[in-house]
Amino acid sequence: xxxxxxxxxxxxxxxxxxxxxxxxxxxxxxxxxxxxxxxxxxxxxxxxxxxxxxxxxxxxxxxxxxxxxxxxxxxxxxxxxxxxxxxxxxx
Amino acid sequence: xxxxxxxxxxxxxxxxxxxxxxxxxxxxxxxxxxxxxxxxxxxxxxxxxxxxxxxxxxxxxxxxxxxxxxxxxxxxxxxxxxxxxxxxxxxxxxxxxxxxxxxxxxxxxxxxxxxxxxxxxxxxxxxxxxxxxxxxxxxxxxxxxxxxxxxxxxxxxxxxxxxxxxxxxxxxxxxxxxxxxxxxxxxxxxxxxxxxxxxxxxxxxxxxxxxxxxxxxxxxxxxxxxxxxxxxxxxxxxxxxxxxxxxxxxxxxxxxxxxxxxxxxxxxxxxxxxxxxxxxxxxxxxxxxxxxxxxxxxxxxxxxxxxxxxxxxxxxxxxxxxxxxxxxxxxxxxxxxxxxxxxxxxxxxxxxxxxxxxxxxxxxxxxxxxxxxxxxxxxxxxxxxxxxxxx
Numbered sequence: 307x308x309x310x311x312x313x314x315x316x317x318x319x320x321x322x323x324x325x326x327x328x329x330x331x332x333x334x335x336x337x338x339x340x341x342x343x344x345x346x347x348x349x350x351x352x353x354x355x356x357x358x359x360x361x362x363x364x365x366x367x368x369x370x371x372x373x374x375x376x377x378x379x380x381x382x383x384x385x386x387x388x389x390x391x392x393x394x395x396x397x
Numbered sequence: 398x399x400x401x402x403x404x405x406x407x408x409x410x411x412x413x414x415x416x417x418x419x420x421x422x423x424x425x426x427x428x429x430x431x432x433x434x435x436x437x438x439x440x441x442x443x444x445x446x447x448x449x450x451x452x453x454x455x456x457x458x459x460x461x462x463x464x465x466x467x468x469x470x471x472x473x474x475x476x477x478x479x480x481x482x483x484x485x486x487x488x489x490x491x492x493x494x495x496x497x498x499x500x501x502x503x504x505x506x507x508x509x510x511x512x513x514x515x516x517x518x519x520x521x522x523x524x525x526x527x528x529x530x531x532x533x534x535x536x537x538x539x540x541x542x543x544x545x546x547x548x549x550x551x552x553x554x555x556x557x558x559x560x561x562x563x564x565x566x567x568x569x570x571x572x573x574x575x576x577x578x579x580x581x582x583x584x585x586x587x588x589x590x591x592x593x594x595x596x597x598x599x600x601x602x603x604x605x606x607x608x609x610x611x612x613x614x615x616x617x618x619x620x621x622x623x624x625x626x627x628x629x630x631x632x633x634x635x636x637x638x639x640x641x642x643x644x645x646x647x648x649x650x651x652x653x654x655x656x657x658x659x660x661x662x663x664x665x666x667x668x669x670x671x672x673x674x675x676x677x678x679x680x681x682x683x684x685x686x687x688x689x690x691x692x693x694x695x696x697x698x699x700x701x702x703x704x705x706x707x708x709x710x711x712x713x714x715x716x717x718x719x720x721x722x723x724x725x726x727x728x729x730x731x732x733x734x735x736x737x738x739x740x741x742x743x744x745x746x747x748x749x750x751x752x753x754x755x756x757x758x759x760x761x762x763x764x765x766x767x768x769x770x771x772x773x774x775x776x777x778x779x780x781x782x783x784x785x786x787x788x
Contacts, residue, residue: 387635
């Protein structure tokens with residue numbers, strides 16, 4: 307019960323919004339852990355790199371920062387975004 | 398008379414911009430922008446900068462035009478296949494507005510763009526296909542105090558990240574939010590800690606002219622700081638070219654960031670090519686110094702002990718060689734132990750390089766409450782031009 311109380315109920319989605327979920331996450335979960343769970347559960351392309359953005363507050367979450375340290379609040383919506391490169395071949 | 402006519406023509410050209418009350422045409426005209434990468438996004442960035450009337454655009458790329466580039470690169474033509482991308486792009490972009498100076502710099506920007514030259518730009522735009530080049534350009538911009546813009550695309554999304562280092566040196570850098578997987582991708586290109594992997598496979602990302610066009614427009618706007626305040630921080634924009642949605646996220650600086658964690662607010666940059674000994678002598682012997690490029694400091698076969706080829710490699714830049722040098726010339730086994738480092742003490746560097754600076758772009762010394770950058774490509778503190786390849 308205490309564990310449930312300390313968990314954050316959040317919405318998580320992909321950037322193209324084809325995948326959405328409501329999750330209860332521990333405040334000490336990191337952005338990297340949430341991204342990995344999204345990649346695994348939604349079978350997102352594993353050869354792509356991802357970042358996490360709190361679209362409710364308009365702030366990106368650092369990969370190693372916890373939800374609590376990033377100021378994420380219950381009900382916030384997190385978006386898993388690809389980190390894009392491409393353009394041309396270079397060094 | 399001719400000059401007056403020219404000035405009038407220029408005024409007419411930008412008449413519609415003059416009707417936009419927030420459009421800073423004079424600032425745009427004075428802008429100097431470095432565009433690194435002459436592919437799909439680079440073409441679009443240059444197109445927008447030239448149409449807007451940016452003063453000077455320098456395009457850096459080492460690659461040559463391939464047929465598949467022509468479906469996304471607005472300035473490249475079939476006749477350009479096989480030609481250097483930067484030159485083909487610059488030649489055609491210069492036709493957009495004769496008053497805009499567009500210059501090609503053929504070669505890897507790491508070898509052609511000294512820190513002192515970078516400091517002369519208002520912004521550097523990364524339009525390249527890999528994380529390594531972006532990380533390198535980000536660090537250079539962070540040190541030089543030059544705005545950095547990173548543009549990326551896939552088949553559907555366009556992204557822009559803007560880092561206003563010139564006005565906000567304490568803002569987040571590109572690496573503050575870079576996932577660990579990006580560093581793993583960079584590491585996969587090298588072996589032994591710095592030798593290029595012969596068999597490294599590049600990931601191919603499918604893209605279209607649509608996403609390149611959007612990313613190029615966003616990047617050009619950010620490079621010129623259109624509609625932005627000097628107090629703005631770092632941000633990421635992700636635009637969905639199918640759904641039409643966009644998100645804007647503030648990027649906060651991260652303590653311990655590999656790119657800016659040790660740099661303090663703005664490192665002091667000292668020209669150190671000619672004055673190498675003088676500069677390094679001013680740093681205490683035990684101070685840690687990180688070179689911008691990993692250096693080979695040891696070379697011996699672990700199987701037969703042969704060191705006969707050590708002189709060819711030791712004290713040189715690791716990325717100038719590939720992993721085939723790990724095969725021993727004497728016994729033929731891939732058993733050469735190659736010691737590659739980018740962390741030294743000041744005393745070690747003096748011992749290894751008594752007469753000349755290390756073959757690196759620069760080095761960072763963590764001295765006192767700030768960081769000191771020794772620029773090994775510059776003899777004096779005056780701004781320099783990019784190093785163009787001789788004809």
